[in-house]
Amino acid sequence: MPITHQAAVQTYLDYLKFQKRYSRHTIISYENDLSAFFSCLDKDFGEMPVTDIRPAYIRTWLAQLKESGISSKSINRKISSLRSFFKYQLKQGLLAVSPMATIISPKSGKRLPQFVDKKDIQTLFDHVEFPDTWEGKTDRLVLELLYNTGMRKAELIQLQESQVDTGNAAIKVLGKGNKERIIPVSPDLLNAVSSYIREKRSVEPLPDNQVLLVNARGKRLDPRQVYTTVKKYLSLVTTIEKRSPHILRHSFATHLTNNGADLNAVKELLGHASLAATQVYTHNTIEKLKDIHKKAHPKA
Numbered sequence: 001m002p003i004t005h006q007a008a009v010q011t012y013l014d015y016l017k018f019q020k021r022y023s024r025h026t027i028i029s030y031e032n033d034l035s036a037f038f039s040c041l042d043k044d045f046g047e048m049p050v051t052d053i054r055p056a057y058i059r060t061w062l063a064q065l066k067e068s069g070i071s072s073k074s075i076n077r078k079i080s081s082l083r084s085f086f087k088y089q090l091k092q093g094l095l096a097v098s099p100m101a102t103i104i105s106p107k108s109g110k111r112l113p114q115f116v117d118k119k120d121i122q123t124l125f126d127h128v129e130f131p132d133t134w135e136g137k138t139d140r141l142v143l144e145l146l147y148n149t150g151m152r153k154a155e156l157i158q159l160q161e162s163q164v165d166t167g168n169a170a171i172k173v174l175g176k177g178n179k180e181r182i183i184p185v186s187p188d189l190l191n192a193v194s195s196y197i198r199e200k201r202s203v204e205p206l207p208d209n210q211v212l213l214v215n216a217r218g219k220r221l222d223p224r225q226v227y228t229t230v231k232k233y234l235s236l237v238t239t240i241e242k243r244s245p246h247i248l249r250h251s252f253a254t255h256l257t258n259n260g261a262d263l264n265a266v267k268e269l270l271g272h273a274s275l276a277a278t279q280v281y282t283h284n285t286i287e288k289l290k291d292i293h294k295k296a297h298p299k300a
Helices: 005-018 024-045 055-067 072-091 118-126 134-149 153-158 187-200 223-234 245-258 263-270 280-296
Strands: 170-174 180-184
Touching (some): 005 024, 005 072, 024 055, 024 072, 055 072, 134 187, 134 223, 134 245, 153 223, 180 263, 245 263
């Protein structure tokens, strides 16, 4: 009996969760993409087993996405989700040929990651006044950790006190796929973290001492709260369009590469699975060199 797409999708999601150990956020993204595809399939062609899906059905869905105004980047992500799903079906012996074999991804223009200029980062930490409250102290440490380590927002929120290794001046970060990486940190940041932990003991009600960063109620920070904090303070020092926690990650990586850091080292610090994801930061370095050349060379 042919396997239904509902069963195939659930088996695939379980594989991502229990074997690939993908994050909840990543699994939800795959689930949403697959649900959207199969909803379209059922509506336009009727419910069918996975073995009956043809490339023409997939092209119909992709055409509808394009007509609705969805960007090429988003469409490519959905194509990637389908490729991965059908690759798994091949691996399980449920398909002989993937219907994605003849699907071509649309070209999307590469955009350089935005970042905060070094002088603006310096202004943020040297001249912006943070309130002398628990909220103010937490906000400052959030910004310091994001910029000094390049960690993701989710990694920051989940960061535990035990992951701060004062003896080796490092922070152990649990990233995507539960992969651990070690990020060296400065003595100043370690002192700030230690001071925060000491003061946290006096927060009422008693906080969760396993989690490093907590709000005034002693609870783990909310993702929206972290985003709002970063946007609020970056708005004081920069005019760049995006002012999210991920921009501080971009700034961390860009400043490292601009100062000659080895690309493989930056890859490890960011927790990227492949060097291709890190190479985008070399483009920022090239753009900086072009700008220097244009301003300094008489024939530029």
